[in-house]
Amino acid sequence: MKYSIYSFLLLFVFTFISCSDDFFDQVVEIDIPEHESKLVMNMKVDDDNLGLNLGLTNSVGALTNDLPQYQSGIVTLSRDGVQEVVFAPIANTSLEDPNYGGFLNSPPVPGETFTLTATSSTLGTVTSTQVVPAPVTLNSVTFENDAGVSIDGFDVDELKIQFDDPLGVENYYEVEFRLIDTVGNWSDRMYVWNDIDPILVRGARNYVISDLTFDGQTDVTFRFNSDEYALDNPSPGEGYKIKTTLKSITKEEYLYQQSFRALRDFDGNPFAEPVVLYSNVEGGYGAFLMRTSTSTFITPEL
Amino acid sequence: MKKYLFALLCFCLAAASSFGQDKYTISGYLSDAETGEKLIGANVFDLKSGKGTSSNTYGFYSLTLPQDSVVFAVSYIGFETKYFKFYLAEDVEMDFALGGATELEAIEVVAEDVVKLEDETQMSVIEVPISQIKKIPALLGETDVLKALQLLPGVQSGGEGQSGLYVRGGSPDQNLILLDGVPVYNASHLFGFFSVFNADAISNVTLMKGAFPARYGGRLSSVIDINMKEGNMKEVKAVGSIGLISSKLTVEAPLWKDKTSFIVSGRRTYADLVARPFIKAANSDDPDFDATPVAYFYDLNVKVNHIFSKRDRLYLSVYNGKDKFGVKEKDVYTDGNGDRNESEFEARIDWGNTTSALRWNHLWNDKLFSNLTATYSRYKFNLLAAESDRVIDGNDTEIESFQAQYFSGIYDWTGKLDFDYYPDPNHSVKFGINGIYHTFDPGAINVAVTEDIPLIDTTFGSGRTNAFEYAAYAEDDFSIGTSLKANIGLHYSGFVVENELFHSVQPRVGLRYLAPRDIAIKGSFAMMTQYIHLLTNEGLGLPTDLWVPATPKVEPEQSWQAALGVAKTLGKDYEFSIEGYYKNMTNLVSYKPGASFIGFSDWQDKVASGTGKSYGAEFFVQKKTGKFTGWVGYTLSWSTRQFENTAINGGEEYPFKYDRRHDISIVTIYELMNKESKKGKQKTITASASWVYGTGIAVTLPEASYFALDPRRNNFDTFFAETPESKNSFRQGNYHRLDVGFEFTKQHKRWKRIFTLGAYNAYNRKNPFFMYLDNNANGPVIKQVSLFPVVPYFTFGFEI
Incomplete structure (x- = not known):
């Protein structure tokens, strides 16, 4: 009996000492380390364009109401260790636009380090x-109208590309198709898909490989399905006309591109894996x- | 391959060569004298020669000794060790029943314990007596086998209250959970808060974290071998309890005394039954509205066994369990046009396992024991949302309905043939073959819409896949001299899927060297291959996780693990061990960032393959017998993942979500009182407590916001992105919790009363369950949600 009383008493003690004003409040705010603002630097360079546009802003903490700002500084681009461009500020007001610009002296040459x-x-x-x-050179591109049937029973067209992959180096590609109306003079990116080949990874637009x-x-051959209303x-x-662009990317x-795509897919899906946006800027983001x-x-045969 | 086969041949020959003309074999079964239940892993030891063995899963033992007098000791945890002396001059069959009358003359105790931790080759194995598990305080008083295992070093829970196991940095799908030898794919009830194993129906639980013997295969990280009771061969027994969330009843009895017995054990929750009247009362002002909650789980274990002869025994065991949660609503009203509207809505999630096993034990001779098994295992998951509206306008009725259903499942048919061969006391050989025919339904969405038009019904997702998995193994546990023991084996397995064959040869080595002062130094190496994957979103312990086969696109998972440790029995009762381990895993799968089980595409397009590694050290002291029992465990560990060339953390290595640096658990059970009252009634009071402490697990939280480059545009363009710095770069707060419990028993004339009470999270620690981003007046904040405050419990139980 003595032990029974002790047991009950012990339980009551545990219960009472744990009571407080927020006893039933199971949600608490927690502090996490404050975000240290860093420089954000964005630029992309195509080999057919000597003009350069760069955005230099800063990061803000995800837990603040602050907004990034344009940042001023000294921005340079070196080619194989030799400084080639000192960027000049551009007067823009929208943070989505670049705030620095410059020009390359000559087109980038494969193997050069910038x-x-x-x-x-x-x-x-x-x-x-x-x-x-x-x-990389495209060996061939072919288009076949109504080449197959989609999962929901509709006829689909097929685009096939072939190219040679250089030996001994890691290569990465992006494939993009664009439909051009030669009469109406408009063009639009074609929606293509391939759900079978695991090598093809959905990137920001079209596929990266x-x-x-x-x-x-x-x-090397890859096939894509498309279903363009204009062609049907x-x-x-x-x-x-169909413009096929095979980009060599780093x-x-x-x-x-993968992380960008994932970030878009993640949006609003509570069950999805969290996404870290990839950055290749040391000391900052971008x-x-x-x-x-x-x-x-x-020219597609219809 | 050739060298593996050569090694296998060598040790088989070594085993066979140790026959001696003047040796005789003592063999038989070990059982509980009171119930007839077979004792698994009980020790048989000849004190004179120092040779011994232990009983197998069916209680069978075999020990071959030279012709001489023997002093036989038979021991098992929770039973008094018994000693017998006789002269061995021929092969003899001896069945020993512990805890009751014996067939042979007992002699005086001549030694203390006979088989110690340091005597065994096996390392990384922990057995927790089921009697001890039942006394550990539990959430809502619901004794839980898997949660008891979470209190052991090297094992972590997935989150507050969850029954998932993360063993040495592995994930839950890498645990081979066997119930009577049949794999259980989803071992959780109520979204992981309880496990499917009813402790009243369980006789034995063994956890292997590494050093896997060759007889096990198919998973990377652990084997949890759970055996059901067989049923009382002597008399009718019933055990039951009424708890806060469920009630249980177990009945076991002989159908034919000492020949045939059965056990039936059932458990069901009743939260939905309790809630229904309250919900009806809450909606009493609207008689046309009806809401019915559905929230329950149940499980049912049945086992029958029959002894045909001393050489043949048949078992049939069946488990069926199901969870069902959801709501049905019905509403009837008249709209503004005077039309009668009838609306029905149903949302439901249900899942369940069924396992069944038919096994035949046959004793070929006193050295060779076989077990032939046929099993069936099924796991099904179903998620349903359906809505139907009927508008009745005079004689016209318009019907609109929508139904979306997501379903997945896995079905296995298995055949196994296993042999135990005991050529002499220095060798214990096991070998066998098995084959599993898998059928996978790896997740599909079915949508049906009716709107005065023919039914539109379409199914998206992955189609049914069949696969065949097979394995063969051989292992020998043998002694080399007095100090060195080894368990060496080979496991070969294959998997045929989509016209592709995967196969692997997996060597297994365990060594024990007995150093001076009886300190055992143990080492092991094991390679494992896993042909099935579990697709799961980190942090969500949902049954929406999908079991899928390895395919040419997503290859089998593989691992190797090496461990080194020291073991010693301190004093009479304290077992001490310390182990260090390193585990390397390849072809691990993970959803790609942004992907989830929701969606219409094939699962293979949503996953990435990567690698993982974990390493650490475990410290363990356990006391299994006496008035005071329990253990102290401490784990120091690291665990990482890497998915190269993918967007998962940019291909860089990152901490596994359950990378917990320090983990401590202390479990104590103390018998406060055990006495007989003046009326001759036995009364006991037992106090128990468990305390766990773990440093925070890794989480991913948004850290920075900035304008990022939009690669879709040809011209310069950016978008506003919110992103973590890297995956799992934050740590949740430390976790610690104290549970306390008391058990009061009183033996009445015909029955025994058992009353338990206690508290989960006794000092009301607000432990982190999950964190989320919220907004308040000052801007976004991170909030932490805790699940359980102090939760008192009580149960009333009985034994007849």
Whole structure:
């Protein structure tokens, strides 16, 4: 009996000592380390454009109501260790636009190393490096009208590309198709899909590809399905071309595009895995991307 | 491959070569004298020669000794060790029943304990007596086998109250949970707050965290071998309890005394039954509205066994369990046009396991024991949302309905043949083969819409996949001299899916060296292959997790683990061990960032393959017998994941979500009183407490916001992004909790009363369950949600 009483007493003691004003409040605010603002530097460079646009802003804590601001500083671009561009400020007001600009002396050459550096008096220095990827030649692009049937029973067209992958180096590609109305003079990106081949990874737009599983192969072939209303229902007198662009991108862009895509998919889905947006800017955030492109035009037979 | 086969042949030959002309075999079964229940892992030891063995899963033992007098000791946890002396001059069969009358003349006790921790080759194994598990304080008084295992070093829970196990940095799908030898795919009830194992129906639980013997395969991180009771061979027994959330009843009895017995054990929750009248009362002002909650789980265990002869025994065991949660609503009203509207809505989530096993034990001779098993296992999950509206306008009725259903499942048919061979006291050989025919339904969405038009019914997602998994193994546990023991084996397995064959050869090595002062130094190495994956979103312990097969696109998971440790029995009762381990895992799968089980595409497009590693040290002291029992465990560990060339943390290595640096658990059970009253009634009072402490697990929280480059545009363009710095870069707060419990028993003339009471989270620690981003007047904030405050419990139980 003695032990029974002790047991009950002990339980009551536990219960009472744990009572407080917020006894039933199971949600508490917690402090996490304050975010330290960093420089954010964004720029992408295509091999066919000497003009450069760069955004230099700052990051803010995700738990604040603050907004990023344009940052001023010294921004330079070096080619193979030699400074080539000192960026000049551009007067813009929308933070979505660039606030620095400049020009390359000559087009980027594959294998050259470009280093982008920005120094701010308040946020320190950030750098990012890209090695210009070698362009790759498209061996062939074909279009077949109504080549197959989709999962929901509709006829779909097929686009097939073939190219040679250089041996011994990691290569990353982006494939993009654009439909051009040669009469109406408009163009639009084509929606294409391939849900079978695991090598094809959905990027920010269209697909990005790593050559890890086909390094050095010739006539690497990828197929895509499309279902363009304009091609299925051509109006008399209209003419179409398909512009296929195969971009050689860097590994950093391959990862960036994947994370960008994932961030879009994540939006609003509470069950989805959290997404870390990839950054290749040391000491800060952002993306510095260099790519080379090869394009070809075909006229689809309808 | 050839060298593996050669090694296998060598140790089989070594085993066979140790026959001796002047040796005889003592064999038989070990059982509980009171119930006839077979004793698993009980020790049989000849004190004179120093040779011994232990009983297998079916209570069978075999020990071959030279012709001589023997002093036989038979011991098992919770039973008094018994000693027998006789002269061995021929092969003899001896069945020993512990805890009751013996067949042979007992002699005086000549030694203390006979088999100690340091005597065993196996490391990384912990057995917790089921009697001890039942006394550990539990959430809402619901004794839980898996949660008891979470209190052991090297094992972590998924979150507050969750029954999932993360063993040495592995994930829950990497645990091979066997109920009577049949895999259980989802071992949780009530979204993981309780496990499916009813402790009243369980006889034995063993956890292996590494050093896997060759007989086990198919998972990377652990084996949890749970055996159901067989049923009382002597008399009718019933055990039951009424608790806060569920009631249980177990009945076991002989159908034919000492020949056939059965056990039936059932458990059901009744939260929904209690809630229904309150919900009806709350809606009493609207008689046309009816809401019916559905919230329950149940499980039912049945086992029958029959002894045909000393050589043949048949078992049939079945488990069925189900969870169902949801709500049904019905509303009838008249709209502004005077039309009668009838609206029905149903949302439901249900899942459940069924396992069944038919096994035949056959004793070929006193050295060779076999077990032939046929099993069936099924796990199904179903998520349903349905709405139907009927508008009745005079004679016209318009019907609009919508139904969306998400379903997945896995179904296994298995055949197994296992042999135990005891050629002499220095060798214990096990070998066997098995095959599993898997059928996977890896998640599909079915949508049906009716709107005065023909039914639109379409199914998206992954189709049904069949696969065949097979394995063969051989292992020998043997002694080399007096100090060195080894368990060496080989496990070969294969998997055929989508016309592709995967196979692997997995060597298993365990060594024990007995150093001076009886300190055992143990080492092990084990390779494992897992042919099935579980797709799960980190942090959500939902049954929406999908079991999927390895495929040519998503290859089998593989691991190797090496461990080194020291073990010693301190004093009479205290077992002490310390182990360090390193585990490397490849082809681990994870949802790609942004992906989830929701969606119409094939699961293979949503996952990425990567690697993982974990390493650490575990310290463990356990006392299994006496008035005071329990253990202290401490784990220091690291665990990481890496998915190269993917967007998961930019391909960089990151901490696994359950990377917990320090983990401490203390479990104490103390018998405060055990006495007989003046009326001759036995009364006991037992106090128990468990305290756990763990440093925070890793979480991903948004940290920075900035304008990021939008790669979709040809021209410079940015968008406003909110992103973590890196995956799992934050740590939740430390977790600690004290549970206390008391058990009062009183033996009446015909029955025994058991009353338990206690408190979960006794000092009301607000432990982190999850964190989320919220907004208040000053801007966004991180909030932490705790799940359970102090939760008192009581149960009333009985034994007849």
